[in-house]
Amino acid sequence: MAFGDPNNGIGIGALAGYQYWNDSPDMGRVDYYNISSASDVTWSSADGSYSVTGDSIANNVDIHSLRLGITARANLGYMDIDGYLAAIPFAKVTGTIGSAGFAPVALDATDTLYPTSPVSIDGMGYGAAAQVMLGFHPTSNLTLRLGARAQYLTGSANATYSTAVVTAPQDVNPADGTYEAPTVATQSYIETNRAFEIMRLGALAELSWAF
Numbered sequence: 547m548a549f550g551d552p553n554n555g556i557g558i559g560a561l562a563g564y565q566y567w568n569d570s571p572d573m574g575r576v577d578y579y580n581i582s583s584a585s586d587v588t589w590s591s592a593d594g595s596y597s598v599t600g601d602s603i604a605n606n607v608d609i610h611s612l613r614l615g616i617t618a619r620a621n622l623g624y625m626d627i628d629g630y631l632a633a634i635p636f637a638k639v640t641g642t643i644g645s646a647g648f649a650p651v652a653l654d655a656t657d658t659l660y661p662t663s664p665v666s667i668d669g670m671g672y673g674a675a676a677q678v679m680l681g682f683h684p685t686s687n688l689t690l691r692l693g694a695r696a697q698y699l700t701g702s703a704n705a706t707y708s709t710a711v712v713t714a715p716q717d718v719n720p721a722d723g724t725y726e727a728p729t730v731a732t733q734s735y736i737e738t739n740r741a742f743e744i745m746r747l748g749a750l751a752e753l754s755w756a757f
Contacts, residue, residue, distance in 0.1 A: 552619040552628075561617045561630055567609040567697075569641075569744070576600030577645035579660040581710040584730045594715040594725040603664050605644055609699065609744075611637035613675065629678035629693070637671040639703055639742070646707045646735075653711065662710045662732065669703020671742070679750060691752040698746075702739040709733050 547557035580586055580599045589596035615632030646661040653659055679693035710732045715725035 547617070547619065553621055556618065556620045558616065558618045561613065561615040561632055563613050565609075565611050565613055567611065568607070569609070570604050570606040572604035573602065573644055575602055575644075577602040577661075578664060579650070579662050579710070581660055581662050581712065581730060582732060584728055587712060587728045587730065589715050589725070589728050591715070591724045591726075594717060596712070596714060596728050598660065598712065603642065603644055605642065607639065607641035607643065607667070607744075609637055609639050609671075611699075615675075624683055626681040626683075627678070628681070630676065632675045634671075634673040634675060634699060637673070637699055637701065639669050639671050639699075639701065640667065642666055646705075646709070656714045656716065658712050658714070660710050660712060661707065663708040665705050665707045667703040667705050667740075667742075669701055669740075669742070671699045671701025671703075671744075673697070673699035673701075673744075677750070679752070681752075687756045689752075689754045689756070691750070691754075693750040695748045695750055696746070697744075699744040700742065702741050705735075705737040705740045707735055709735070 547559040549559065550557040578601060580601055587596050587598055611634050613632040613634055615630055617630040619628035620626060642664045644664055646665055648661060651659040675697040677693065677695040679691045681689050681691040683689055710730050713729045715728050717725050
């Protein structure tokens with residue numbers, strides 16, 4: 547608060563800092579399938595049916611960001627208002643998200659495409675953040691503050707993941723009444739400059755006692 551007096555009126559200052567932000571919600575669903583070869587496919591030689599197992603993983607994104615902005619506080623005696631507004635000129639974004647973003651896709655009557663890994667991301671972003679708090683002073687020692695916070699980040703990242711195409715068991719010789727084993731073809735992908743947006747809104751409450 548280099549300008550003004552935040553304890554007896556209005557104070558304004560500069561903000562410069564580093565923020566680490568982890569975002570790791572566990573969605574609790576099947577995000578990808580455990581298929582790396584034909585041995586991962588359970589199948590029936592009698593009717594040609596098959597099944598594969600799925601797995602899931604908590605999203606885990608790490609964000610290291612630079613924040614530059616202004617902060618201000620106004621003391622009105624029985625209440626006060628403080629907050630900040632900051633630009634995020636640079637942020638490094640890395641981590642893992644649950645899946646490639648698609649469910650199994652039937653390519654034709656026999657082939658099905660499955661996502662077989664989480665998505666690893668590595669990229670950069672920029673954005674802004676803001677917070678405001680309104681404080682009440684029921685007594686000289688007690689303070690109750692209520693407010694809100696918002697943070698927005700956008701940018702692009704390289705995304706790496708893998709897939710598998712499972713060809714269902716085939717009845718190549720109807721005379722013997724049995725099906726041959728399924729086949730699996732795997733593929734890895736890197737999608738460059740995949741756009742992303744992260745928006746977080748939150749309510750804040752604070753109760754403090756001075757002594």
